[in-house]
Amino acid sequence: MINKLKLFACTLLVGATGFAQEVAFTEYDLDNGLHVILHQDNTAPVVTTAVMYHVGGKDREDGRTGFAHFFEHLLFEGTENIGNGKWFEIVSSHGGSNNANTTQDRTYYYEIFPSNNLELGLWMESERMLHPVIKQKGVDTQNEVVKEERRLRYDNSPYGNLLQSMSANLFEKHPYKDPNVGYMEDLDAAQLDEFKAYFDKYYVPNNAVLVVAGDLDIKDTKEMVQNYFGDIPAGEAITRSFPEEAPITEQVNAKAYDSNIQIPATVIGYRTPSFTAKDSYVLNMISDYLSDGNSSKLYKKLVDDQKQALQVGAFNLEQEDYGMYLIFALPLGETSSEILTTEIEEEIAKLRNDLISEKDFQKLQNKAENSYVNSNSSVAGIANSLARNYLLYGDTNLINDEIKIYRNITREDIKRVANEYLKPNQRVVLEYLPESSQAE
Missing domain, CATH: 3.30.830.10 (Metalloenzyme, LuxS/M16 peptidase-like)
Structure with missing residues (x-):
């Protein structure tokens, strides 16, 4: 009991300390429109490199749902300089971890490395943005992965389609009416050129933010960011115009x-x-x-x-x-x-x-x-x-x-x-x- 009380007291102290401390950061834009945010915290030799793209499940055409979630998987397939299936091997062999997730509004990729591998994290995310391999074989492979995920998490899971059932009734016009994971028939029907066009439109520096946080030096990190991301071409400006929903006035x-x-x-x-x-x-x-x-x-x-x-x-x-x-x-x-x-x-x-x-x-x-x-x-x-x-x-x-x-x-x-x-x-x-x- 005494140990539990001590632990509780320590938790309160850490929480109070964390609450009082303001998070300092440096932010700026590269010439290609990529927004960069740097947060220096040298208390532990760990660094997080993350890119968030302003693209999610709602960014789609009718009959082509699920593209953003699909790309969450596809962009681990490999790049021109990272072999097929080697992404996770590179990360783990350098003492790191990584993941990605997609919502209706954004897609988020990140790596956590020992800070001496900061440059590796930047290189990998620049590779994902600039040199992804989008070929039919990878599309077919990830299509099966997404189908299996849908079966496990939604179709064969108790209450798995509850949220989709509700959103389909809350929304009539807005893309939120459809599931973030999309419909499998849409992904099956999509052509390779459509996937490439989707990437070219949304996975561009001016539609993203790069965050580097942890054990870093601001000046050195700025130089590395410029080296790895500065020459990536900007994409066309993205405009969104989603239909507005009429108010619900009757149950x-x-x-x-x-x-x-x-x-x-x-x-x-x-x-x-x-x-x-x-x-x-x-x-x-x-x-x-x-x-x-x-x-x-x-x-x-x-x-x-x-x-x-x-x-x-x-x-x-x-x-x-x-x-x-x-x-x-x-x-x-x-x-x-x-x-x-x-x-x-x-x-x-x-x-x-x-x-x-x-x-x-x-x-x-x-x-x-x-x-x-x-x-x-x-x-x-x-x-x-x-x-x-x-x-x-x-x-x-x-x-x-x-x-x-x-x-x-x-x-x-x-x-x-x-x-x-x-x-x-x-x-x-x-x-x-x-x-x-x-x-x-």
Whole structure:
């Protein structure tokens, strides 16, 4: 017990220290439009090299979904100077690790190396940007990889297509209606020239940000960045014009079926504003209030007290153009979807009609500060935050200022946002059912 208390005290001290320390960075543009952000932290001999491209699942033509996620895989296939299948071998043999991920709005690649391999990381990311090998053999190989991923994560996974089912009902026109991973028939139908054209359009320096964070020297790193990225040609300026969605003014009732589940789910979804809006931060706090931890309002009510649900959760899924606010519940026993929907609405109505208590509000503020500290507790986390804040939010210094947004949120803001976005006539109520019930 004493050791646990000591550990807890140390955690508090580290958190407090991390919170007080501002993240310093240097940022500038190369002539080709590549934005560069450098963060020097010489406390450990580790460096993160990362590139975030402003391309995601929503950047597609009808009938050609899933290209951004596909490229997340394809751009590990190899380059003119990195042999097929050698990418991961090079990284691991130099004591590093790497990964990539794609959302509807951006794609992120990164390597973490011992700092004496900083130049290697820069070279590899410049190779990915300038010299990728996009040939039919690699496309066919990665097409099978993506298909297998879809089978494992979505089609054969319990509740795997729940999010897709909800987004298809929340959006009618915007590309967010389709899954980030895309449809396999679209990838099968795509020609090699289409993949090459997609790369040429989006994977260009003026549509990306390079972040180097960790044990580095600013002057030396600038020289290396110029050497490896300075001569990469800029692409054409990218313009986006996505269709706007008409407001939801009447409740939408929908059903979806899943052969991998036995327990149905009730999902309530609302369309919400861009993650750049202050209201999106307020919705994060509402999520914590409703379902973060055993003492949260929905969990305590539906799971602990009334024994109506096995599980319940509220999530603010933040995106660049529109967000999605989802509340998910699994019934216990004979509890119906209608009962769960009614009980959930009762708690949201309280948010619309009354101010939450000062005690609950202070808990939310504390959670926001803790989450803020944790997100920047590692060099890799800082690199991600710097890239995201610049590329998607248009403000790199959010890494230092974001906590001020949460601190300026009031109880009145929570009530206002609940009234603006979380009304019964603005929601989709989705019954996500076992496939066996479809024939009943």
